[in-house]
Amino acid sequence: MASLLRSLLTRPVFKPAYTTRVVVHRRNFTCLRNTPRTTNGSFYPNLAAALVPTLLPSIGRSQADRGELPATVGITEYAQKALGEVVYVELPRADAEVEAGEVVGAVESVKSASDILSPLSGTIVEANNELGNNPKLINKSAEGDGWICKIKVDDPEDIEALMSKEDYDAHVKGMGH
Amino acid sequence: MLLPRTTRLASALRVAVNSRLNAFSRFYSSAAPRTLARTPLYDLHVARGAKMVPFAGYFMPVLYSDESVGESHNWVREKAGLFDVSHMVQHRLTGPGALPFLHSVTPSDLTRLPQFRSTLSVFLHPVTGGIVDDLIITSHGPDGFYLVTNAACKDKDLAYIARNMKPFASDVKHEVLTGQGLVALQGPLAKDILTEYLSGLTGSPVDLSKLYFGASMFVEIPSLGEKLHVVRAGYTGEDGFEISISEKNTETVTTGLLDVGSIGGRIRLSGLGARDSLRLEAGMCLYGHDLDDTTTPIEAGLKWVVGKTRAMDGNFLGAETISGQYDSWSIVPRRRVGFLVEGAPAREGAEIVERGTDNVIGKITSGCPSPTLGKNIAMGYVRSGFHKRATEVGIKVRGKKHSGIVTKMPFVETKYYKAP
Numbered sequence: 001m002a003s004l005l006r007s008l009l010t011r012p013v014f015k016p017a018y019t020t021r022v023v024v025h026r027r028n029f030t031c032l033r034n035t036p037r038t039t040n041g042s043f044y045p046n047l048a049a050a051l052v053p054t055l056l057p058s059i060g061r062s063q064a065d066r067g068e069l070p071a072t073v074g075i076t077e078y079a080q081k082a083l084g085e086v087v088y089v090e091l092p093r094a095d096a097e098v099e100a101g102e103v104v105g106a107v108e109s110v111k112s113a114s115d116i117l118s119p120l121s122g123t124i125v126e127a128n129n130e131l132g133n134n135p136k137l138i139n140k141s142a143e144g145d146g147w148i149c150k151i152k153v154d155d156p157e158d159i160e161a162l163m164s165k166e167d168y169d170a171h172v173k174g175m176g177h
Numbered sequence: 178m179l180l181p182r183t184t185r186l187a188s189a190l191r192v193a194v195n196s197r198l199n200a201f202s203r204f205y206s207s208a209a210p211r212t213l214a215r216t217p218l219y220d221l222h223v224a225r226g227a228k229m230v231p232f233a234g235y236f237m238p239v240l241y242s243d244e245s246v247g248e249s250h251n252w253v254r255e256k257a258g259l260f261d262v263s264h265m266v267q268h269r270l271t272g273p274g275a276l277p278f279l280h281s282v283t284p285s286d287l288t289r290l291p292q293f294r295s296t297l298s299v300f301l302h303p304v305t306g307g308i309v310d311d312l313i314i315t316s317h318g319p320d321g322f323y324l325v326t327n328a329a330c331k332d333k334d335l336a337y338i339a340r341n342m343k344p345f346a347s348d349v350k351h352e353v354l355t356g357q358g359l360v361a362l363q364g365p366l367a368k369d370i371l372t373e374y375l376s377g378l379t380g381s382p383v384d385l386s387k388l389y390f391g392a393s394m395f396v397e398i399p400s401l402g403e404k405l406h407v408v409r410a411g412y413t414g415e416d417g418f419e420i421s422i423s424e425k426n427t428e429t430v431t432t433g434l435l436d437v438g439s440i441g442g443r444i445r446l447s448g449l450g451a452r453d454s455l456r457l458e459a460g461m462c463l464y465g466h467d468l469d470d471t472t473t474p475i476e477a478g479l480k481w482v483v484g485k486t487r488a489m490d491g492n493f494l495g496a497e498t499i500s501g502q503y504d505s506w507s508i509v510p511r512r513r514v515g516f517l518v519e520g521a522p523a524r525e526g527a528e529i530v531e532r533g534t535d536n537v538i539g540k541i542t543s544g545c546p547s548p549t550l551g552k553n554i555a556m557g558y559v560r561s562g563f564h565k566r567a568t569e570v571g572i573k574v575r576g577k578k579h580s581g582i583v584t585k586m587p588f589v590e591t592k593y594y595k596a597p
Contacts, residue, residue, distance in 0.1 A: 085245040085247050087522070087546040088520075088546065090521055106575060108521065108522055109246065110454055110548060113521075
């Protein structure tokens with residue numbers, strides 16, 4: 001288990017040359033190992049939520065490295081599609097201290113609620129209150145205006161350890177989606 | 178000082194796994210069997226872009242090509258949706274022992290069920306009166322009944338029937354209509370579509386205007402070589418029909434309905450996705466969630482399913498408990514009620530607490546955001562005393578308490594086609 005983790009975390013990270021939103025991901029592989037390939041929902045009427053991977057853009061590597069800018073967290077395009085129409089978002093509190101893997105909120109569709117797991121340890125500096133009035137922003141722009149919260153990361157090195165966009169896309173493809 | 182990274186991450190992963198366990202325990206427990214059964218409409222679903230999921234041992238369509246659950250739901254409420262429910266178990270009970278047998282295992286008074294009329298009923302556990310399954314019983318005469326039971330309870334129901342039929346074995350024949358198709362056409366435009374389709378198919382006008390809610394009829398279709406069984410019923414709260422078709426003709430009839438309904442853009446195939454939100458808005462129970470082996474029909478708000486004389490005679494499985502509960506609300510420990518919930522949608526398993534406290538008084542058994550109302554609706558059981566309309570409660574969702582208020586069901590007015 002620990003060695004699986006280690007092998008996953010030593011993947012190369014996507015390092016942007018400029019300040020922009022960049023997608024790196026972390027998946028919860030323990031759950032995935034037991035997941036049948038074909039479906040993301042299995043139990044009418046309460047479809048089990050597809051595992052929702054979290055997205056973490058690094059905003060300008062050098063600045064994030066110095067811990068100067070908070071990292072923005074949301075869900076991915078793939079996750080947004082799997083979830084379906086979002087009707088409610090539960091946001092974390094600003095100033096909440098979170099651990100990597102901890103539940104920081106939830107995204108709800110008609111059929112199911114999915115926990116949002118923080119990909120990093122740190123302090124929440126801001127939650128996207130726009131989502132209170134307009135939860136569908138997540139569907140329209142999961143990796144843009146539909147961001148969920150911003151985290152001031154405890155250890156900028158943790159950002160390095162997350163999965164790159166290419167690897168994530170490849171992984172999603174590999175799951176047959 | 179931070180712990181080594183691997184330790185931190187390992188513990189984070191453990192936290193993540195535990196917090197996901199709830200979401201996934203159901204996934205694990207309903208692990209897809211090696212081979213899943215297919216309804217007669219499997220190929221049609223796939224051809225029409227359905228997302229297929231395992232349910233009750235079958236591949237079932239949950240949604241079609243890119244539409245959302247909300248869109249599918251609204252279509253049924255506004256126009257007409259066609260559901261494949263062939264996974265449900267259809268039975269025939271025939272013979273002079275059919276009625277006595279059904280009277281031994283249900284609290285229904287079937288002597289008061291006219292021919293070609295249907296009723297909701299429940300199979301009961303001995304002594305406790307807990308519900309084994311809920312079902313629709315249609316009378317085809319004093320010696321013949323047609324039953325539809327839940328797909329998820331198939332093995333349990335068949336064992337229950339076999340076990341309890343022994344005293345009546347020589348007088349009743351039980352037939353499971355394996356492979357038989359069943360489709361549900363639901364929505365305000367359902368009756369026009371079905372009338373046009375059947376009239377076109379038979380070559381003469383078919384009149385459904387006297388087929389009221391809960392009534393059934395056979396429609397002879399020479400070109401198909403069979404008679405279709407049509408019941409004016411459903412599981413959506415809309416006017417609609419459930420049509421039982423032989424396996425070989427199910428796809429033909431379904432395609433026929435889709436073709437007729439496509440004139441004017443009136444019909445769409447509907448998957449299981451919207452079924453939960455539709456039935457919940459209509460205040461209907463789902464076995465395995467709102468009803469289970471521990472709930473009695475009285476607790477579940479289904480007192481009307483118990484015949485008055487049956488409760489008095491007490492000659493059915495579970496009568497020991499049911500008759501008592503029937504006579505006196507004071508011994509009924511809990512009640513199923515509906516809720517409107519503020520903020521986050523309450524879902525199955527959410528605890529209900531006394532307002533302003535942490536005292537648990539019940540649990541939510543079904544809940545979702547209502548696409549029609551734009552509010553969060555739910556149903557659950559509360560301790561008797563807290564069940565009165567307008568009682569305010571707290572409902573815990575992800576550790577936070579949200580206000581809930583006991584609300585009359587159905588949440589959305591039903592549109593059953595009732596006799597004037």
